[in-house]
Structure formats: structure tokens, C-alpha cells
Amino acid sequence: MRVTKSLALAGAGLLLATGLAFAQSSEIRVGAPLEPPALDPTAGAAEAIDVVVYQNVFEGLTRIDQNGAVQPGLASDWTISEDGRTYRFSLHDGVTFHDGTTFDAEDVKFTFERILAEDSVNAQKALYEAISAVTVIDPLTVEFTLSRPDGLFLFNIGRGDAVIVAPESAANNATDPIGTGPFAFVQWDRGSRVILEQYGPYWGEKPALTKATYVFIGDTATMTNALLAGDVDGTYNFAAEALPVFEGNPQFKILVGSTEGETILSTNNAKSPFDKLEVRQAMAHAINRQEIIDGATYGYGVPIGSHFAPHHPYYIDLTNTYPYDLDKARELLAEAGYPDGFSATLKLPPVNYARVSGQIIASEFAKVGIKLELINMEWAQWLEDVFANKDFDLTIISHVEPFDIGIYANPDYYFGYNNPEVQALNETLNATTDEAKRKELAQEMQTIIAKDAVNGFLFELAQTGVWNAKLEGMWQNAPVEGVVLRDVHWVE
Amino acid sequence: MWPDRPNAADLHLPPFGGGREGGTHLVTFYILRRIFGFLVTLLIAAAVIFLLLDLLPGDPARFILGINATPEAVAALRLQMGLNDPAIVRFGNWLFGMLRGDFGLSQTQKLPVAGLIADRMAVTLPLTLVAMVISVVIGLPFGILAARHRGKIVDTALMILAQTGVAIPNFWFGMLLTLLFAVTLRWLPPGGFTPWTEDAWASLRGLVLPSLALALPQAAILARVMRTALVDVSSQDFIRTARAKGMTFGEALWRHGVRNALLPVLTILGLQFAFLIAGTIIVENVFYLPGLGRLIFTAISERDLVLVRSATIILVLVVSFTMLMVDLAYGLVDPRIRERRA
Numbered sequence: 071m072r073v074t075k076s077l078a079l080a081g082a083g084l085l086l087a088t089g090l091a092f093a094q095s096s097e098i099r100v101g102a103p104l105e106p107p108a109l110d111p112t113a114g115a116a117e118a119i120d121v122v123v124y125q126n127v128f129e130g131l132t133r134i135d136q137n138g139a140v141q142p143g144l145a146s147d148w149t150i151s152e153d154g155r156t157y158r159f160s161l162h163d164g165v166t167f168h169d170g171t172t173f174d175a176e177d178v179k180f181t182f183e184r185i186l187a188e189d190s191v192n193a194q195k196a197l198y199e200a201i202s203a204v205t206v207i208d209p210l211t212v213e214f215t216l217s218r219p220d221g222l223f224l225f226n227i228g229r230g231d232a233v234i235v236a237p238e239s240a241a242n243n244a245t246d247p248i249g250t251g252p253f254a255f256v257q258w259d260r261g262s263r264v265i266l267e268q269y270g271p272y273w274g275e276k277p278a279l280t281k282a283t284y285v286f287i288g289d290t291a292t293m294t295n296a297l298l299a300g301d302v303d304g305t306y307n308f309a310a311e312a313l314p315v316f317e318g319n320p321q322f323k324i325l326v327g328s329t330e331g332e333t334i335l336s337t338n339n340a341k342s343p344f345d346k347l348e349v350r351q352a353m354a355h356a357i358n359r360q361e362i363i364d365g366a367t368y369g370y371g372v373p374i375g376s377h378f379a380p381h382h383p384y385y386i387d388l389t390n391t392y393p394y395d396l397d398k399a400r401e402l403l404a405e406a407g408y409p410d411g412f413s414a415t416l417k418l419p420p421v422n423y424a425r426v427s428g429q430i431i432a433s434e435f436a437k438v439g440i441k442l443e444l445i446n447m448e449w450a451q452w453l454e455d456v457f458a459n460k461d462f463d464l465t466i467i468s469h470v471e472p473f474d475i476g477i478y479a480n481p482d483y484y485f486g487y488n489n490p491e492v493q494a495l496n497e498t499l500n501a502t503t504d505e506a507k508r509k510e511l512a513q514e515m516q517t518i519i520a521k522d523a524v525n526g527f528l529f530e531l532a533q534t535g536v537w538n539a540k541l542e543g544m545w546q547n548a549p550v551e552g553v554v555l556r557d558v559h560w561v562e
Numbered sequence: 563m564w565p566d567r568p569n570a571a572d573l574h575l576p577p578f579g580g581g582r583e584g585g586t587h588l589v590t591f592y593i594l595r596r597i598f599g600f601l602v603t604l605l606i607a608a609a610v611i612f613l614l615l616d617l618l619p620g621d622p623a624r625f626i627l628g629i630n631a632t633p634e635a636v637a638a639l640r641l642q643m644g645l646n647d648p649a650i651v652r653f654g655n656w657l658f659g660m661l662r663g664d665f666g667l668s669q670t671q672k673l674p675v676a677g678l679i680a681d682r683m684a685v686t687l688p689l690t691l692v693a694m695v696i697s698v699v700i701g702l703p704f705g706i707l708a709a710r711h712r713g714k715i716v717d718t719a720l721m722i723l724a725q726t727g728v729a730i731p732n733f734w735f736g737m738l739l740t741l742l743f744a745v746t747l748r749w750l751p752p753g754g755f756t757p758w759t760e761d762a763w764a765s766l767r768g769l770v771l772p773s774l775a776l777a778l779p780q781a782a783i784l785a786r787v788m789r790t791a792l793v794d795v796s797s798q799d800f801i802r803t804a805r806a807k808g809m810t811f812g813e814a815l816w817r818h819g820v821r822n823a824l825l826p827v828l829t830i831l832g833l834q835f836a837f838l839i840a841g842t843i844i845v846e847n848v849f850y851l852p853g854l855g856r857l858i859f860t861a862i863s864e865r866d867l868v869l870v871r872s873a874t875i876i877l878v879l880v881v882s883f884t885m886l887m888v889d890l891a892y893g894l895v896d897p898r899i900r901e902r903r904a
Contacts, residue, residue: 107626107670107864115628191639193627244672260671260681261852261860262755285754287850291737292753296850299744299752420863450620450865457629458621471630 095560096280098541100553101293101302105261105286108244111230112185115193117470117551120230121306122264122284124552127168128233128249131159131178132224136327138382138472138549140224144173144234144250154219154503161210165273167236168254175212179204180237182214194231197222219501221508222473229550252277252556262286266555278543278559297322297536304537304544306553309422310368316536325535327546328381331468332374333423335431335526336456338463340486348406350523354392355399356438357431363529366426371529376520377475380530381547384512388520389527399438411439414463418444419452424466427528431466457484468531472549475512476500478519487524593890600886607878608660611871612653621645622669622865643669656871665872670864675872678857685755686846686853689769689776690838696777697784697834702827704781705788706820710812712793720785727782736775736848743771753849772849776842780834787830791823798822824895832888836881 106118111128125133133143145159165173182204185192192198200223203215216223226232239248247255252274253266264284268277285302287293290309296302297316316322335357343349363371372380375388403411418428425446432442442464447455456462462484469477479496481488492515499511520527533548543557623639624631640646647655659666665675708720744752750771756764795801796811796819804814843855854873861869 105860107860107866108672114626115631116626188634189638189642191627191635191642193631193635195632195635196630259755259757259852260678261685261856262850285850287753288856289847289850292740292848292850295737295740295745295752296754299740299748301744301752301754448620448863450618450622450625450863453624453629454620458624 096278097282098279098304098555098558099283099285099302100555101287101296101305102284102553103286103288103293103305103307106264109247109255109258109264110243111233112181112235112240113191113193113244120551121553122266123247123249123251123255124230124233124550125251125554125556126253126266126282126552127247127251127255128230128235129251130228130230130233131161132228134225134228134550136545136547136549136554138547140228143228144178148224150503154501155216157214157216157223158207159212159214161212162273163210165250166271167239167250168248168269169236169239171236171238173234173236173250174209175206176209177234177236178212179206180240181232181234184235184240185232192231194226194229197226197229198232219503221500221503225472230552253279253282277556279555282555304535304541306535306544307533307548308536310370310532310534311422313368313534313536321539323537323539325533325537325544325546326370327533327535327548328372328379329470329531329533329548330379330472330474330550331470331531332377332379332474333371333427333466333468333528333531334377335427335528336462336465336467336485337525338460338484338486339488339524340460341463343406343408343412344463346406347522348402349408351392352399352402352406352438353435353440353526354523355395355402356434356440357526357528358394358434359389359528361434362427362430365430366423367529367532370532370534371423372532374527374530376516376527377469377478377525378512378516379472382473384509384516386513386516388516391520392523396437403438403440408439411441413441413443416442416444416464416466417452417456417462418446418466420446420448421468423468423531427466431526460484460486466528470531470551475515475519478515478524485525487522489518489522492518589893592893596886596889600882603882604875604878607882608657608871608875609653611874611878612649612656615867615871616649618865618867620865622867625865626670656868660872660875665876666868668861668866668869670861670866670869675869678869679854679873679876682852682854682857684758685769685851686839686842686855689773689842689851689853690835692769692773693776693780693838694831694835696773697780698831700777701781701784702788705785706792706815708785708789709792709796709819710815712789712796717789721789724782724785727778728786730779732775732779733844733848735778736772736845739771739775740848753851755851768849768851772842772845772851775845775848776838780838783834784827784830788823788827791826792819795819795823821895825892828888828891828895832884835884839880840877 102118102121104118106116106122108114109119109123111119111123129143131143131145133141135141144162144165146162148157148159150157161175161178167173182198182201184190185195185198186201200216200218200220201214202217205213205215207213233249235243236248250273252269252272254269256267257265263286266282268280285296287296287302290312293305293308294312294315297305313324316324335353337344337350337353339345359373363369363373373389374380375391378385403409416428416432418424428444432444435442456465476496477483478487479493495511495515499508499515502508502511535544537544540560540562541558542561543559545554621636623636623643623645627635627639644652656666667673668675668678671678704720704724708717711717740752743750751768755768758765792815796815800818801814804818805811809817840855842853843859846853846856858870858873861873
């Protein structure tokens with residue numbers, strides 16, 4: 071009797087042990103440096119929101135893949151009218167939100183009307199302003215009418231800002247997000263972690279993971295320890311200075327990929343002396359790009375010569391437009407009327423790449439007589455002073471929006487570049503849907519911007535993920551903000 | 563262990579307990595005065611906090627919506643957040659809200675501030691208390707031991723140790739602890755916090771390393787204060803009297819010295835409690851704990867003004883309340899104060 075009992079216990083113990091082993095292999099703990107302030111991706115710009123929910127909890131009509139290409143999402147396919155102004159989407163059948171309500175064309179209409187409403191607080195509202203009407207044809211068909219053709223329309227509706235939400239739950243998405251994605255939100259221990267679990271009735275292919283926990287760890291040294299101690303299984307973009315700890319460690323792998331972050335020495339073109347082309351050209355000649363990349367990104371950044379992502383098919387290499395040449399820089403400064411250089415301020419937001427690049431650039435510029443005063447700022451202060459009030463000479467910032475060359479066509483944008491030629495080109499580009507034509511236009515814009523030395527073009531930020539060596543399926547690149555868990559799985 | 567307790571009155575030692583008759587109304591007056599000071603402190607603090615935060619550069623709505631937001635969207639959000647009312651109206655709303663127990667709604671997290679703070683207190687308060695207990699348990703005996711062997715090798719060794727403890731930054735000590743106990747030995751988690759309701763044992767384990775990291779420098783400070791206070795006391799007449807009565811130096815110190823040396827220690831303890839409640843942010847970062855310090859720090863950088871000011875005023879409340887308690891405790895420990903101050 072006693073023997074049987076202990077045997078049974080042992081058996082139970084064994085079951086428990088294997089149960090635990092199985093549980094381990096379908097769960098993941100992801101380290102994230104920032105905690106999202108809320109979880110509604112349609113009402114805030116914070117990347118931390120998309121990191122948790124994009125394509126995990128929420129989905130859009132289209133889906134951006136890890137190479138930046140547009141794939142079908144909640145829309146199974148679509149047709150585009152001849153004039154490029156009408157898009158008709160067929161929606162997947164049998165899709166439900168995590169609260170059990172059914173997804174249909176009415177939700178699509180609701181979502182976009184909410185984005186475009188007068189009191190909308192969508193951070194990317196401008197991207198969707200070409201939409202003039204959303205019409206429900208039947209529960210599984212919806213038609214978008216645009217006021218003008220929009221070459222980026224399918225990409226933009228696949229972003230986190232345009233994920234489909236339901237009228238029943240949209241108001242509470244900040245704290246209790248309800249989407250249609252493969253993972254449902256379970257719990258948020260503020261200051262600590264967010265827990266997602268696989269959504270059983272998910273309409274598409276089931277993900278391999280059953281549970282995902284995002285753990286918020288702000289400090290680099292602490293994240294290193296958490297990775298080493300196995301408390302988190304990986305992090306999607308880790309500080310480059312900490313990577314040597316993991317290089318050569320067989321328990322980890324480092325994924326180096328591209329991002330959409332053009333890092334620039336942003337220059338106030340509307341302000342003297344930066345309104346002079348020669349001054350901007352002189353600064354461009356005084357920038358030693360490789361030194362900055364080595365110093366600020368530990369060699370992981372990719373040099374850029376204009377405002378365009380090097381991995382994009384439309385990219386052309388313009389890094390040699392103004393090669394590093396101090397004599398040339400001095401000459402140009404003298405031509406502009408500043409033979410002894412000048413003084414200016416460089417306002418730096420609280421990110422490592424900006425602070426380090428700023429110091430290197432200040433020492434480089436000093437060699438040609440440009441004396442920079444470095445001013446460190448908080449984000450909120452930077453946004454108000456530099457971005458909203460345009461009260462700055464120079465700043466360093468990474469523009470992380472995909473395909474954002476259009477900012478050079480906006481004379482009211484903070485760096486104050488006003489060139490009618492670029493504005494006309496951009497208008498044509500937006501209205502063009504033919505790929506070859508678009509490429510040509512985009513390259514022409516890149517070239518003009520590079521020649522005008524609008525800003526100091528430094529480097530494209532890299533994404534450097536550190537993951538447990540037994541994990542597969544993570545995104546290497548970051549074409550949009552997000553840590554998509556759909557394909558992530560453990561291998562032995 | 564100790565010889566017969568001598569009668570304090572016989573020895574003309576300072577009285578320990580119960581004051582003189584007829585002092586009750588004086589005591590009441592003393593307490594009332596303290597409480598009035600406490601309320602005035604709160605009001606001034608509220609005004610200063612509000613003013614400073616209002617002067618802080620950075621538009622909260624712009625921060626939430628980022629650099630691609632249209633001006634209309636920012637305007638819509640400002641309206642939604644109530645940022646367009648005049649400052650005096652917002653100040654009034656805030657004060658009267660608090661009087662009704664309503665601390666407002668966090669602008670970024672869209673949740674009641676009171677709940678957010680209560681959640682964080684569930685981490686910060688136990689962390690503080692455990693750290694205080696550890697620092698008292700280590701600090702006071704070491705201080706007494708050092709004072710008793712004043713000038714001897716034990717004293718020197720202990721004070722060198724304490725000096726080192728004061729000099730070591732707690733976050734660095736915390737990282738060393740993590741490296742040893744979490745990364746190498748894997749006995750304890752490197753950080754993080756499991757909610758009490760989920761697994762209290764795991765919660766407690768998560769607090770071991772951070773509270774140690776917090777407690778060590780505090781213990782070192784306590785030890786030094788305790789020693790200094792005891793050394794001061796030991797040259798007083800009543801210790802000599804006690805020695806004359808036949809007590810050894812150690813006995814006299816223990817029976818009459820320690821209690822008289824408690825006042826400065828009590829002051830330091832009060833300050834330490836206040837510091838730990840509000841100042842654990844760096845250690846919270848090292849151990850990624852969801853404590854109060856990180857809540858406020860994040861709220862400041864995100865310009866969640868409602869959360870920052872309500873959380874700060876609650877801290878002011880806790881700290882002033884602690885100070886009030888310390889003041890009242892002085893009176894308990896030392897009746898001379900009670901009477902003199904009143």
C-alpha cells in the first residue's frame with residue numbers, strides 16, 4: 071500500500087516536472103527598456119506601446135513584415151481602382167475580438183472614423199487624411215475612397231496607429247486592450263510587467279508561444295544581469311556598449327538588423343547662419359561620419375548621405391556628396407563670411423547616441439572654428455523647445471518613421487527647410503503608385519536634400535537584439551515599431 | 563545578566579518614564595502645535611509643487627503624441643486633459659479634490675492616482691521596513707560595541723567598516739549582490755517583483771537583495787551615530803555616578819547610557835525612513851522593482867503632472883507625518899523635552 075502510494079507520488083512528481091518543462095518551452099519573457107504609459111497604439115506615439123501590442127494584441131487590415139513589405143492582415147485581399155483612389159478590401163471571416171464580439175466591416179469604418187474625427191488624439195492622424203470615405207459594402211467588404219492617390223496607403227494602414235478596434239471596447243484600450251491578434255492581454259503589473267496569453271479562438275495560424283511576459287528593465291547593467299541570470303529570455307534592441315558581454319557566449323545570439331531611424335544633425339535652416347548653403351556645406355565637410363558611428367553606436371550604425379534608409383529599394387548612396395575635408399570646410403566658412411567660425415548651441419535629447427554624437431561633433435567642429443555649446447535636455451523639454459517652438463540652432467535626433475522624406479517638403483517642420491522644388495517632387499511622389507516612377511522621384515529628392523546639406527546626415531540606427539540561443543523567429547529588422555511574437559518559438 | 567537594578571531616583575539620574583503631575587494640558591498643547599505645523603507644511607508644499615510643475619517646460623499632450631502629431635490632435639488632447647484651464651482653477655480643483663480624497667486621474671495611464679500609488683506602496687513600504695529592520699539590527703549593536711571599546715582595536719575596526727559602508731553607493735552594492743547571488747549562485751532572482759497575491763514567498767525573495775543593498779549604508783550611518791552619541795553620554799555625570807555605585811563601564815553604558823543616547827539615533831531613523839520611502843529609486847532601477855520612486859521618475863519624464871503632484875504631496879504627507887511622530891516620540895523618550903517645549 072505504502073509502496074503504491076509513493077510510486078503514485080513519484081509519478082505525479084514526474085508529470086509535474088515534465089509539465090513544467092513543456093510550459094517552459096512555450097513561454098517567453100521579453101526584456102523591454104521602457105514601460106508603455108498606456109496600451110492603446112491608436113492614441114499615443116510611444117514606441118513602448120507598439121513593442122507590446124503591435125501584431126500581438128492588435129492587428130490592422132494589412133500587416134508589415136520584418137522586411138518592411140505589406141502583407142494581408144485582417145483583409146485577405148484587395149483591389150485598387152484604375153485612378154488609385156478606391157481600395158476595396160475583402161475581410162477574413164470568423165474573426166473575433168478578445169472579448170468575444172465579432173469583427174466585421176463596421177469595426178473598420180469605426181476605427182478610421184475615430185482616427186479622422188475632430189477630437190481624434192491619434193499620433194499619426196496626418197497619414198490618414200487622404201481618406202475621404204469608408205463605406206461598408208457588406209459585413210465582409212469595405213471600401214476606402216481617397217481624395218488623392220497615396221503610394222503609401224497600404225503600408226500606413228498596416229501600422230500600429232491604424233489597428234482595428236471595436237466600438238464596444240475602444241474607450242478602454244489604454245488600460246484593457248481588446249484586439250483581434252493571436253495574443254490576448256491578461257494582466258499589467260504597473261512598473262513591472264505585462265502578461266499576454268495565446269488567444270484560443272484566433273482566426274489565423276496559432277503561434278507557438280502560449281504566454282509572453284514583457285518585463286520592464288530600464289538600466290543597461292541590470293538588463294545584462296537579468297539576461298545572464300535567465301530572468302528574461304531576450305531583448306529586442308540592446309545598448310551596443312553592452313553587447314561584448316554576450317558576444318561569443320553560446321547561450322546567447324545577437325541579431326543585428328536595420329531600423330528606420332535616420333540619425334541627423336538637425337539644423338535650423340530658417341536661422342542665421344544656417345540659412346547660408348556654404349555654412350551647411352562646411353559643416354557637412356567637417357563631419358567625420360565613421361568616427362561618430364564608432365563612438366556613438368560602437369560601429370553598428372550604417373552611414374547615410376541623405377534622409378533615406380539604406381535597406382530600402384529606393385535608396386541611393388550619397389555619402390560622398392561632401393566628404394570629410396577640414397580645409398574645404400574652412401574655405402567654405404570663409405566664403406560665407408565666417409573666416410573665424412561662429413558659436414552655436416547643440417541641444418541634445420536624453421538618448422545615448424545623441425549625447426555621444428554631440429560630443430564628437432563638437433570636437434570636430436571646433437577644428438574649423440565652430441564652437442558648439444552642448445545643452446542636455448529631457449524629452450518633454452526637447453519636444454517643446456526644439457520641435458514645437460523651433461528654438462534651436464542644432465540638435466541630434468533619429469527620425470524613426472518609415473519613408474519619412476516627406477518632412478523635407480513641409481516648410482513649417484522644425485528644421486525649417488523651404489524648397490519649392492522638393493515640395494513639388496513630394497506632391498508628385500505621393501500621388502504616384504507606379505513603382506519605377508516612385509523610385510525615380512524618391513531618388514531625385516534624396517539627391518537634392520543631400521546637395522542642399524539640409525541637415526548633417528550621420529547614420530542609420532541599427533537594431534541589436536540579444537536573445538537566448540534556443541529562440542527562433544524574432545524579427546531581425548525593425549521596419550515598424552513592434553516586437554512581433556507570431557513566429558517566435560523554442561528549438562532544442 | 564546585570565546586577566540588581568538601582569533605583570533611578572536614589573541616584574539622581576534623569577527621570578525615564580512618566581513626567582510630573584499636572585503636565586497633561588501642556589502635553590496636549592505641545593501635540594496640537596506640532597499638528598498645526600504639520601498642516602501648514604502640507605499647504606505650503608502643495609503650492610510649491612504645483613507652481614514648480616507648472617513652470618516645468620514641456621507640453622504633456624505633445625509628449626504623448628510625439629513628433630508626427632498634427633496640431634489639431636495635440637489641441638484635442640490638451641482639451642481632454644484639462645490643460646487649458648487657468649492655473650488657479652487647476653490648483654483649486656486639485657486641492658479640493660484631495661480634501662474629498664480624490665487625487666485625480668493619471669494623464670498618461672488613465673487610472674486613479676490613489677490606486678497607482680497604493681500599488682507601488684505595496685512594494686516600497688515592505689522594502690523600506692525590511693531595510694530599516696536590517697539596518698537597526700546591524701547598526702545599533704555595532705555602534706554600542708564600538709562605544710564600549712572606545713579607542714580599542716574593535717572600535718577602530720568597526721568604524722573603518724562603517725566608513726566603508728557609508729562610502730559604498732547602494733546601487734553599486736546592489737549590482738555586486740546581484741552578480742554574486744543571482745547571476746553566479748542563482749539563489750535569488752536578479753530583480754523584478756511578483757505581486758503579493760500571486761506568490762508571497764516569491765515576493766519576499768525578490769525583496770531580499772534590494773533591502774540588503776539599501777540597509778548596508780544606513781546601518782553604517784546608524785552605527786556611527788550610535789557610537790558618537792554613546793561616547794558623548796559616557797562623559798556625563800550620571801555615568802560617573804553609576805560607576806561610583808560599583809557598575810562596570812559596560813554596565814553603566816548599557817543601563818543608563820543607551821537610553822540617553824537614543825535621541826540623535828531616533829532623529830536619524832526618522833530621516834532614514836523618509837529617505838527610503840522617497841529615495842529608493844536608484845535601487846528600484848537596479849532591481850527593476852515597481853516602487854514609488856520609479857513611478858514618480860517616469861511620471862516626471864512623461865509630464866504626467868497630475869500623477870507627479872499627487873504622488874509628491876503624498877510623499878510630503880508621509881515624511882511630515884514621520885517627522886511629527888519622531889517629534890512626539892522625543893517626548894516619550896525624554897520627558898524633559900515634553901515639558902521644556904510645551
